[in-house]
Amino acid sequence: MKSAYFLVAFALLAFASSFVSAYDPSPLQDFCVGINDTKNGVFVNGKFCKDPKLVVAEDFFFSGFDKPGNTSNAVGSAVTQASVEQFLGLNTLGVSLARIDYAPKGGLNPPHTHPRGTEILVVQEGTLYVGFVSSNSDGNRFFTKVLNKGDIFVFPIGMIHFQLNIGETPAVAIAGFSSQNPGLIVIADAVFGSNPHINPDVLTKAFMLDKNDIKYLQSHF
Numbered sequence: 001m002k003s004a005y006f007l008v009a010f011a012l013l014a015f016a017s018s019f020v021s022a023y024d025p026s027p028l029q030d031f032c033v034g035i036n037d038t039k040n041g042v043f044v045n046g047k048f049c050k051d052p053k054l055v056v057a058e059d060f061f062f063s064g065f066d067k068p069g070n071t072s073n074a075v076g077s078a079v080t081q082a083s084v085e086q087f088l089g090l091n092t093l094g095v096s097l098a099r100i101d102y103a104p105k106g107g108l109n110p111p112h113t114h115p116r117g118t119e120i121l122v123v124q125e126g127t128l129y130v131g132f133v134s135s136n137s138d139g140n141r142f143f144t145k146v147l148n149k150g151d152i153f154v155f156p157i158g159m160i161h162f163q164l165n166i167g168e169t170p171a172v173a174i175a176g177f178s179s180q181n182p183g184l185i186v187i188a189d190a191v192f193g194s195n196p197h198i199n200p201d202v203l204t205k206a207f208m209l210d211k212n213d214i215k216y217l218q219s220h221f
Contacts, residue, residue: 026116028084028181046180047084047091060089065174069101075110076103076165084180091180098175102126102165109163110186117182119155119175121163123147126171132161160187193221 028046050059062082069078083096090096096117100109121130131144132155146166147153155161157178165171191203192214200214207214 026179028116028179030115030183047088049091050088062087062089065097065099068170068172069099071101071103071107071170076107077101077109077163079109083177083182094178094180096177096180096182098177100163100173100175102128102163102171102173104165104167104169104171107165107171110188111160111162112184112186113158113160114155114177114179114182114184115158117177117179118157119161119177119182121147121153121155122174122176123149123151124172124174125149126165126169127167128171128173129164129166130162132156132159134159189221192217 025045032045064080065082067080069080071078078101080099080101081096082090082098084090087096100121101107102109126149128147129144130147130153131142134141134143135158145151145153163173191198197218200211200218203209203214204211
């Protein structure tokens with residue numbers, strides 16, 4: 001009788017394990033539309049893999065984080081990425097990095113989201129005011145902190161977040177991501193600078209602004 005119970009328990013465990021292992025991989029680009037004609041199929045969910053026999057040490061090496069980014073732009077920040085697009089050795093490893101430079105007195109990495117990755121930020125130089133907003137179901141709570149050199153803050157996957165340099169000197173941070181291609185949606189660019197533009201009637205009602213204000217904002221993106 002005990003052996004029968006053991007066999008039933010083992011069968012249930014094996015059945016449950018099949019569901020655990022049979023999962024869909026996370027998307028590594030914005031979309032990957034299925035196609036029946038493989039002659040026209042170019043992309044996969046990620047990158048094609050190099051023949052392992054041809055892999056060399058250089059494939060796992062990236063250089064460039066020692067060079068400051070150019071922050072002479074409208075928002076006063078620059079991002080140097082080391083995702084799979086720049087660093088092919090990251091393919092299938094589920095991680096990536098970025099260096100972020102901020103101009104003094106207001107350099108901003110504007111509100112944005114990473115749809116495919118959590119971000120962990122380490123301040124190397126300067127003082128940053130950072131924060132993220134939780135989802136509607138959580139009441140859109142705002143979590144914020146002032147970070148100094150050596151401090152760390154994490155932005156959960158998909159949450160809208162930002163960093164602002166509130167110091168008198170340039171600031172630098174290194175961001176780590178839980179995806180080889182975390183994606184980036186800058187909120188203002190997406191809402192007011194989409195291609196083509198979103199109908200102003202939609203944004204007028206959504207933001208409770210005058211239509212002329214919406215058109216003015218759209219003209220800047």
